[in-house]
Amino acid sequence: MMRSLWTAATGMVAQQTHIDVLSNNLANVNTHGFKKSRAEFEDLMYQTMEIAGAVNQGGNRIPTGMQVGLGVKPVTVHKFFSQGTFQNTGNPLDVAIEGRGFFRVDFNGEDAYTRAGAFKLDNEGRLVTAQGYALQPEFVVPPEAANIVITEQGHFAALDKNGVELAAVDVPIYDFINPPGLNAVGKNVYFETEGSGAPVEGTPGEDRFGTISQGYLEGSNVELVDEMVGLIVGQRAYETNSKAMTTSDSMLQTAINVKR
Numbered sequence: 001m002m003r004s005l006w007t008a009a010t011g012m013v014a015q016q017t018h019i020d021v022l023s024n025n026l027a028n029v030n031t032h033g034f035k036k037s038r039a040e041f042e043d044l045m046y047q048t049m050e051i052a053g054a055v056n057q058g059g060n061r062i063p064t065g066m067q068v069g070l071g072v073k074p075v076t077v078h079k080f081f082s083q084g085t086f087q088n089t090g091n092p093l094d095v096a097i098e099g100r101g102f103f104r105v106d107f108n109g110e111d112a113y114t115r116a117g118a119f120k121l122d123n124e125g126r127l128v129t130a131q132g133y134a135l136q137p138e139f140v141v142p143p144e145a146a147n148i149v150i151t152e153q154g155h156f157a158a159l160d161k162n163g164v165e166l167a168a169v170d171v172p173i174y175d176f177i178n179p180p181g182l183n184a185v186g187k188n189v190y191f192e193t194e195g196s197g198a199p200v201e202g203t204p205g206e207d208r209f210g211t212i213s214q215g216y217l218e219g220s221n222v223e224l225v226d227e228m229v230g231l232i233v234g235q236r237a238y239e240t241n242s243k244a245m246t247t248s249d250s251m252l253q254t255a256i257n258v259k260r
Contacts, residue, residue, distance in 0.1 A: 003047075003070065004248040010071030011241035014041050017074045018234045025222045026231075033116030033188055034220040035079050036227075042075040081179045084115075084221040086213070092148045093119045093127065096218040099210020101173035101202070105133040107189055113174055113199065116188040118217055127156070131187050135171065142166045150214040154204040173209055174199040 021039040028034040052065030086096055095117035097103070102113035105128075112133065119127045125141040128134050141148060145158035145166050157168040176182060181195030192199055202209040 002248045002252060003068070005245055007069070007071040008241045008244035008248065010044065010073060011244070012238055014039075014072045014074055015234050015238040015241065017077075019231065019238070021077055022227050022230045022234060025227050026224070029220050029222045029224060029227075031116075031188070031220050032118050032217050033084065033114060034222065035081050035084075035115070036220070036222045037077050037079045039074055040076045040078055041072050043072055044070045046070065079180045079182075079184065080221065082221050084219045086216045087219055088215060089217055090215050092150070092214060093121065094215055094217050095119065095150055096213045096216040097173060097204070097210045098213050100175050100208055101204065101210045102175070102190070102199075103171070104136040104174055104199070105129055105189065106136055107133050107191075110191070111136070111199075112185075112189040112191055113182070114189045115218055129188070133187075133189070137169055137171065139169045139171065140167055150212060152205055152211040152213070154212050170203075171212075172201045173204050173212075174201055175209060176200070 018039045018041075021037050025036045046067040046069050048065070048067050050062055050066040052062060054062050054065070056062055083098070086098070097115060097117065102115055103117065105112050105114055114129065116129065118130060119135060120130060121141055122128045122132060122134075125143065126134050127139045127141070139156045139158075141158045144160060146161040147159045147163075149155075149157045149159060154171040154173065155168065156171055158166045160166055176192065176199060177197040178195060181193055181197070182190035183193050183196075184190050190196075205211045
């Protein structure tokens, strides 16, 4: 059996993964705090027929040797945590982190981290995500509060009509040495892993941590033009590999027909 059939098949599988990742990016182009991903690949093992530097029959050394590759495989899907575009909403419960950092939320009793700052108030007055996961530390807004003020340094305060604080809490943000190592579980949240490292707590605006902007939401960092170009390239690469498979099949058919 011709190795090119299997080599072309690995190329088609790899390009399918590439298209899957691009499709997910495009599907989340309007998802708040979404971070785009990129599929990355590596070549497979090689069949070595002649070793470079080996001595031939005439006593001369072969300069380059002969190796035939056996295809490609996906090696990682890398997530990019570059800043998304900001949208001015005017909603006092909408907050965005300008720079590095994540909010911490209570995900069914576990710590989870998010960049999506479209917070709401639940029936107890707690600041929660759209799925009901409470911001940590909890910020509870009293029913008589007339205004909510959030500073760049993460001071969340509920004020009465006279501007007196009724409730307040300082909300830290968290960073990781390797954010792409976080485990994305959907619902705009991430979990720490051995790859991401432990979360580092910090005050917004200090050291390497970003600041908090009230009344803004961070959009997706997906660039539509880049993704569309990637789709075109991926589609053509898939077609090319399918043509290589068709060519290999045609060559096999020719070899079979030699006997006739």
